[in-house]
Structure formats: C-alpha cells, structure tokens
Amino acid sequence: MTDQLTSDLLEMLAVMRTAERDIFGALPADVRERPIREGDWSPKDHLAHLSAWKGRQADRLAAARTSKELDEWQGEEDEINARLQAERGSWSWDETVADADAAHERLVAEVGAIDAALLRKGERGLVDGLYGNGIFHAQQHFSWLQVADIGLDDGRVMQFAEDIERLVRRAELPDRDRGTAIYNTACFLSMAGRVDRARPLLREAFALRPELLEWARQDSDLDSLRGELDELAAR
Numbered sequence: 110m111t112d113q114l115t116s117d118l119l120e121m122l123a124v125m126r127t128a129e130r131d132i133f134g135a136l137p138a139d140v141r142e143r144p145i146r147e148g149d150w151s152p153k154d155h156l157a158h159l160s161a162w163k164g165r166q167a168d169r170l171a172a173a174r175t176s177k178e179l180d181e182w183q184g185e186e187d188e189i190n191a192r193l194q195a196e197r198g199s200w201s202w203d204e205t206v207a208d209a210d211a212a213h214e215r216l217v218a219e220v221g222a223i224d225a226a227l228l229r230k231g232e233r234g235l236v237d238g239l240y241g242n243g244i245f246h247a248q249q250h251f252s253w254l255q256v257a258d259i260g261l262d263d264g265r266v267m268q269f270a271e272d273i274e275r276l277v278r279r280a281e282l283p284d285r286d287r288g289t290a291i292y293n294t295a296c297f298l299s300m301a302g303r304v305d306r307a308r309p310l311l312r313e314a315f316a317l318r319p320e321l322l323e324w325a326r327q328d329s330d331l332d333s334l335r336g337e338l339d340e341l342a343a344r
C-alpha cells in the first residue's frame with residue numbers, strides 16, 4: 110500500500126506535468142521557439158531547463174534510496190544552467206517534450222520507490238528538492254514567462270497555483286515542508302502582483318517555519334513585499 114505522503118507528492122507532480130503540457134503546449138510554435146527577449150531563452154528552453162532539474166532531483170532521490178554518494182555538478186548555479194542550455198538549446202520541440210516526459214517519469218518512479226520515512230525525516234532536503242526542482246520550479250518559470258508577455262494562458266497558470274495550494278493543504282506533510290510549500294505559493298502570487306493573496310500565505314508560512322524569514326529577506330520574488338516581511342512574521 111502506498112504511503113499517504115508519497116501519494117500526495119505524486120499527485121502534485123502529476124498536476125505539475127499536466128500544467129506544463131497545457132501551458133507550454135498552448136503557445137504557437139513560433140513563440141515556443143523564439144527568445145522571450147533579445148539574448149534570452151525561448152519557452153522551449155525553459156521547458157528543457159525544468160526537465161534537466163527534474164532529472165537531477167530523480168538522481169538525488171536514487172542516491173538517498175540506495176545510500177550512494179551523488180556526483181555533484183560542478184560550478185555555481187548560473188554556470189550549471191548555462192551548460193545545460195548549451196547542451197539542450199539545439200533540441201527540437203518534439204525532442205524537448207520527449208525529454209520532459211522521460212524526466213517526469215523518472216522522478217515519479219523515484220518518489221514511488223523511496224521509503225517515505227526518509228522523506229518525512231527531511232534529510233538531504235528531499236521534499237524541499239521536489240519543490241525546488243519540480244513542483245514549484247515550474248511555477249517560478251511560468252511567472253517569468255508571464256512577465257515577458259508572450260501570450261501565456263494566465264488563467265491556466267493561476268489554476269495550477271490554486272490546484273497546488275489545495276493539494277498542499279490537504280497533503281500529509283510535516284509542518285516544515287508545508288511551510289515551504291505555502292511560502293513558494295506566496296512568492297508566486299507576489300511575483301504575479303497578487304500581494305493581497307500573498308500576505309496571509311506568508312504569515313502562515315512563517316508561523317510553520319520561522320527560519321524562512323531570513324531567506325525571505327533576500328528573496329527577489331518578494332520584492333513587492335520587502336518592507337512588510339518582519340511584520341508578517343511577527344503576527
């Protein structure tokens with residue numbers, strides 16, 4: 110019988126991949142292939158990037174499951190992302206979608222295979238990694254593509270955010286991981302200009318995981334609420 114936490118995380122991942130298919134797939138072919146601004150990535154590049162980090166998270170879960178050391182990627186995050194872009198930038202749309210499906214399937218398989226007790230312990234940041242390299246990673250990139258005004262389906266993006274928030278509240282998550290998930294949703298809403306919706310989520314996130322305040326103080330996703338963070342954490 111599948112552990113409830115595992116089931117909840119798998120459901121979030123499924124909702125995420127469906128949103129990716131809907132949101133990226135709805136863009137016209139020429140828009141998917143075109144840089145969102147001069148010298149920047151195309152939407153296709155964003156999808157390839159998301160898939161690469163999902164694959165990396167699958168590697169982390171596999172290493173934790175088998176008690177093996179993970180070969181670390183060398184360099185700062187920007188350097189790693191530049192290498193990934195150099196490797197994947199010439200891929201066709203069909204190749205990019207096939208890789209996205211394969212990375213998703215690998216990640217799902219590893220979440221299903223790992224002992225849920227390891228996820229609950231919070232060791233190696235496994236659930237945080239599922240958020241950062243999977244569920245909420247997509248949300249962050251959707252926010253950037255919305256700002257670029259390339260015709261993204263804003264209603265579908267917001268539906269995804271609402272679906273994930275609903276699942277997070279229903280899920281059997283430790284307070285630490287629930288706080289991180291709610292914080293990430295607040296960041297997305299703040300970036301989308303919905304600060305009135307973001308404020309109560311930040312209060313809730315800080316109550317569940319107070320140490321998030323230190324991270325929030327330097328998180329550019331919360332620039333629109335920069336002067337309010339201490340007050341939100343105090344309530």
